Amino acid sequence: MNYATFHPDGTLHLRLIKGTHEIPKDAVEVDDALWLRLIRENDGIWSIGADGRITKQLLPAPPQTREDVERLRLAAYAEPVVGSDRYFAEANRMQVMGEEGWETVRDAGIARFNEIQTRYPWPEDHVAR
Structure with missing residues (x-):
């Protein structure tokens, strides 16, 4: 009991x-x-x-620091399946090898990059560099 x-x-x-x-x-x-x-x-x-x-x-979640957000963004960019870096690497390889369609892959990378930045916004006290 x-x-x-x-x-x-x-x-x-x-x-x-x-x-x-x-x-x-x-x-x-x-x-x-x-x-x-x-x-x-x-x-x-x-x-x-x-x-x-x-x-x-x-309890309320503790406020995230700039370093916290940067760590989350970098991990999300580099995520091998749904990160943005994979699109940029693929587009770069395609362009160097003369393959068609690399622009479409690059644009998908840009879109995913922007989604990640929206998901992990800078803290309100962040001053742009």
């Missing part, structure tokens, strides 16, 4: 296991599914409402 205790403001205080911990009178018994969530999920604040229902409020 698993239990949880809560601070006066309703936020989670302790997670307790019967037989391992002394269980206080105000502890709330939690089922196995909720227990697993209480011990595994650390992306929010667990609390108990006036109705006795235990819920989690998600």
